[in-house]
Amino acid sequence: MTRKLLYVIGFAAVLALPQVLPEELNWLIMLLDRALMIAIVAIGLNILTGNAGQISLGHAAFMGFGAFVCYGLTDIIGVPFWFSVPIAGFVAAILGWGLGFPALRLSGHYLAIATLGFGYAIPQILNLFEGWTGGWTGVKPSVPTLFGISFSSDRAYFYLILVTLVVLVWIARNIQRSAVGRAFIALRDSEVAAQAMGISLAKYKTMAFAISAFYAGVAGGLWAHWLNYISPGNFGFGISIELFTIIVLGGLGTVSGAIVGALFLGLLPKLTEIISLSLQRSGAFADSFFMQNVFKNSNQVLTGVILILVVLYLPMGLVDLWRKARVWWETRRQAAGRQAVPRGVK
């Protein structure tokens, strides 16, 4: 009961956020938009890597592919934007499904290298279709208009992303709780036993690739018309590694892990930048050239240190903090209960 109420209040707060944030915090809305789109991709990647155990270090490529499909449909062919976005997801899913086949023969490090390879190849290939993708110069996707409302500001776009995120979270949770989600975990944990239970490795591994590419494709579509500028070169190794870091950091295999990881990694650099700036301005160690340099670069240093700490002390990811906190709270309450109320025989 109280839990439901908390959810409702939390969701209302999220809905109100773009309305109440002052002008000076426009950068925060911008970062949130970006983080939530990345979260959508991360949810899909977490189904592939966290649940089905198939690593992918080239996932940004699916995002890029989805972005160009969505742009092509909307701005070249003239399909309505709200229709192009899911289509971009499905087309990316077909590509993911196809790329799942060569991945069937590979696992572990070899799969990592192979996915790295297609993450590199797909932007190169997109680049060849200059009429569609604009080559390295890129293209400028339009600002979407829905029901007469133009989604030109980050604040308006926030709602578009939020609706998509909510729907895709719901779908991901359904899949994880279904026979399909259980099959993914089964083949991750024991390929022999999974097959003996009737799970075809080829079918379910390619399905996991397809589902995760669908998420990347949808997010890519949103991304294209949010940034209003895309080039094949934007969807390279950097974003792929960011995605992988997010799911490990947030928590492998859970939807909440993907979202928490994306928000954390999305906001962390800004946070450390603020700390870094205030350290520089504080005037501490003003005469030490070395310390001034440390402060100047403390942005990257802090981000790195925090990442290492999380991986060291929270191997199950940031979402495990929540579980740990609850266990701690419960034991404390029980201990307090024993002291306060001396109980006799039950």
Add this chain to the structure above:
Amino acid sequence: MAILELSGVTVRFGGIVAVNQLDMKVEEGTIHGLIGPNGAGKSTVFNVLSRYYEPAEGTVTFDGRNLLQYQPSQVVGLGIARTFQNVELFRGLTVWENLMVGQHHNIRYGMFAAALGGLLPRVRQAEQEARDRAMEVLEFLGIAAHRDAYPQFLPYGIQKRVEFARALVSRPRLILLDEPAAGMNPSETEELAQLIKIMRDKYETTVLLVEHDMSLVMSICERITVMDFGRKIADGTPAEVQANPAVIKAYLGEEEVEAEHA
């Protein structure tokens, strides 16, 4: 009628002949023992039946069909379920979720239905039926109390039972049990023996049992096949097999070797 028939089955691993010209018939509705010293090739026979190992020679017929033309993931659909000598439970799933996976081939909804989940009555119904059946089997095997536990935190004997449950829940016509009593004490083994017999009658299955615990094998098996170094050395009722000089020699030979080592 024989539900399972192997003839001339040979499996080679490089130079090793793990199974050598094996002929074996398992009659429908029986509890059939497959015994032999370590390395005799028993588990290899199971892996042939699961379609993991391709025999170099021979034929395998299950229920009138050529088993060798099916994929590993199609075997359970034909009605053959199995357990593994070294427990192969899914660590990331709870006990009852493991049993849900055990029914995977019976749960017939696809990816798109899964995405919509409980919104679709047929998904809700399929899940509910599978859950009920999982609970029924867990209760039958006396492990319902562990339903929400993750398998790796359970004692080895219980894990063995969960595997048994996961195989049984698929409604097999033939169930392959690879050393189900490993890790159990004598009284647990006795209980397991009774459970296997009751299961055979209640679920109308045929059982092929690999087991080193001779008291278990002799008390519940109606037929026994004995292997040694990949070959079949005897075949018959427990009494016949126990009286067979070749069997006594194979097992005595093992003891002599052990005595020499001691």
